[in-house]
Amino acid sequence: MSMEQAKLTIALPKGRIMDESIEVLRKAGLRLERSPDKRALIHYCEDANILEMRNSDVATYVELGVADVGIVGKDVLLESGRNVYEPVDLKFQACRMSLITVNGFDGKITRVASKYPNSTLRYLQEKRISADVIPLKGQVELACLTGLADAVVDIVQTGSTLKANDLVEVDVLFESSARFIVNRAALKLREKELRTIIEALRLEAVKQAV
């Protein structure tokens, strides 16, 4: 028996992006429904099983083939360094990865705090800034305000948090939005099924962008 008939496994990040993801996948023709049980980790649906997880784990599940496909922000995907196909930019969850300092900072940047140490390191090397990277788990802006770091690298969506704390973006590393990612073997072995989904998602993304 070949596994071509097995149900698709989808890795999705918990939180608001999960609802948006389910919605867009539904528009692409998949019959999906969250489990009524709030604590469920696996949502068994008509057309697929959804694995609910931390956003930083999505690419891991997909690269290793435990999930066939997933949805994750480009920021998190870049940070993971995982080797997956990313055939659709879903356009939602738009944000930018920025270098942030306190308003008026004009000294030399020697320490940069971030939840994205790999992206930060890559940026600093590219810009030939010799600074240490301090990996933090959350509320990185605090590092700037307290002097733990001279600057932070973090995602900026509306910029309201920055304004409220008198912080400014001094550079943009890259723009980010949600990506539909696919395991390398799955794309080839479930070709027809996934091609249909990819094409439908690309159409949805165009609508989203307008």
Next chain:
Amino acid sequence: MNFAPPNGTTYTLPATLRRRSDIVQKLTRLYTSWGYQQVDFPVLEHYDSTHPIAEQSFKLTDRDNDLLSLRSDFTTATARMVQVHYADFPHPLRLQYNGKLWQTVNPDIARTREFSQIGVELVGLSNAKADAELVYLAKESLREVGLTPRVEIGNPAFVATLFDLANIPSEDRTELADAIDRKAIQELQERLNRYTLAPDLYQALVQVIDLYGDTSTLEIASQRCPWPETQAIIERLKAIIAEFDDSSELLIDLGMARRQDYYTGFTFRAYTFDFGQPILGGGRYDGILLPEAAGFALGLERIMGAQSQVDDVFQTTIISTDDTKAAYLRRHGYSVERAVETDLGTLLERAKDRGIAFLVSKTGVEALSKVAKESQDLERLEQLLEQDLLEQE
């Protein structure tokens, strides 16, 4: 003292080793039946910064402070052996190998730092027939170990040729090829928008990420990429596929843009259902490591991961207190331990704890477990020992 082996390495216990040896035996037999001769290489190599895996190799220092490295790639090892030993030897050469490799990667369920491969190299030929022989053997390799094969064929030169036609600056090519290889459509379009490209070339470069699927993909590619340079690559791939009566197990991906640097011609990977990692990888590396050569290797750990949870075969383990009977059974191919315990109680207790199936003594054979009692082995052993008695009389 920490006796656990270093991260990414492991002790191999009997049950795993039995499965691994079984795989190696089957594949060695397959390659031998096709005329591939077994060779072996040193684990220690001179460290060479131009080696394709140099950055990921384990380094050691020799007594005279020469830098050595642990073997990290069989294709490079084969190429170097051929240059040393087979320079004036009539070609083609068909060689096979198996053994361990070491790379300083971050271990996870798909990668370990010490791993085993088995593979073949076909040296001194470069044509579609030779390519097809390797693709066929790749397919059969998976079948031989009980997996349903899908072999995906591509050629990184296809994308490189599109870059040439579009005059993409050489310093941008690595990142652009990487975006194509990841089928990262957004990033690809963003990068391509930096150039002024003819519309047909822009379209071809964007659409190349979707040129995958069954062998009819080559027809679509042929229509979308009408340039003589790209046609030549498509024609060669078609010629490989034409060697097969049934191409239903073959797949194409012309967006396969990044492979090991030494590949210059077609490349291929094999997948099987319900396993998220390629099991086999290979390709043609004419002009880089050798003038004309191609080959492939399979990851043994990957094969074992992909084989559905095989129960370890019931082992006919025997312990004996009778040396004559033991010798007789060994001559018949059985593995028989010699009991060293002096009293029967201890012997039985230990044998049962260790899962030994049978006890052979002066009085005959006795099953030590329920499974052993119900197995056909008991009957077979009884018959053998009876026959021995008859012969002695």
